[in-house]
Amino acid sequence: MTTRFLRAAAIAGTAALVALGVAGVERAHAACGVDTPRADMTYEDAQDVWECLKDDLYAGYNKGPKRWIPAAFVKDYRDWRMASTLPADPGVHSGRYLLTYVNDAGYDAYTEFKDDGTAAIPAGAVIAKESFSISDAGEVSKGPLFFMQKVEAGTSPKTDDWYYMMVNPNGAPAAVNVYTACNECHMAFAHQGGLGYPVPEVRVGQ
Ligand code: HEC
Numbered sequence: 580m581t582t583r584f585l586r587a588a589a590i591a592g593t594a595a596l597v598a599l600g601v602a603g604v605e606r607a608h609a610a611c612g613v614d615t616p617r618a619d620m621t622y623e624d625a626q627d628v629w630e631c632l633k634d635d636l637y638a639g640y641n642k643g644p645k646r647w648i649p650a651a652f653v654k655d656y657r658d659w660r661m662a663s664t665l666p667a668d669p670g671v672h673s674g675r676y677l678l679t680y681v682n683d684a685g686y687d688a689y690t691e692f693k694d695d696g697t698a699a700i701p702a703g704a705v706i707a708k709e710s711f712s713i714s715d716a717g718e719v720s721k722g723p724l725f726f727m728q729k730v731e732a733g734t735s736p737k738t739d740d741w742y743y744m745m746v747n748p749n750g751a752p753a754a755v756n757v758y759t760a761c762n763e764c765h766m767a768f769a770h771q772g773g774l775g776y777p778v779p780e781v782r783v784g785q
Pocket residue numbers: 667669671672677679706707708725726727743744745755757760761762764765773774775776777778
């Protein structure tokens with residue numbers, strides 16, 4: 580009885596460390612590292628890394644107050660449907676591996692992946708993209724969680740009515756100038772409704 584109790588306490592202590600500190604985070608990363616040089620990694624290899632990292636990634640994003648970012652987005656996005664089938668690294672978003680989730684309001688319109696200027700994403704749609712990186716040496720690190728929210732027409736004409744948000748891996752909302760840090764690049768995809776879309780090989784239904 581006593582031994583079992585102590586063991587449970589030790590596990591709880593480790594969990595607290597993981598939740599709190601760098602030590603726990605480092606350990607998690609090392610545990611998810613790979614031997615394959617990044618250049619040889621397939622998207623399936625990246626999926627294995629994500630499987631290892633995913634709980635820690637989600638727990639990190641959900642730490643602490645979200646301030647101007649709706650906390651429900653951060654809590655709920657894993658329950659939305661995925662628009663990508665495997666993590667892929669298209670070279671944007673700092674070369675990270677990306678996974679895309681879309682809420683019910685946006686899923687059907689988003690997953691048409693329209694690229695002819697007719698993409699019409701309804702207000703209320705929210706798209707989440709989580710990220711992680713794998714270095715050339717196979718070290719894994721967590722990346723930010725990104726959101727785009729489509730708001731009512733006319734709310735934000737400068738951004739085509741998109742709101743942009745970013746949560747750091749430690750849960751802190753990132754105070755960036757979303758106009759220059761996000762919108763300028765996304766507006767280069769005006770023919771896709773401001774959306775970059777996952778690379779074709781990992782789009783759902785393709
Ligand atoms: C250099 C260009 C660039 C910048 C800067 C950029 N993005 Fe993106 N973003 C893309 C591309 C390209 C994709 C599609 C990537 C993929 O999934 O393969 C994308 C995808 C996304 C998605 C998924 C929806 C979609 O477009 O398909 C979200 C959400 C997102 N970005 C949010 C952000 C936020 C928030 C910022 C600023 C903090 C930002 N992005 C900055 C190019 C950019």
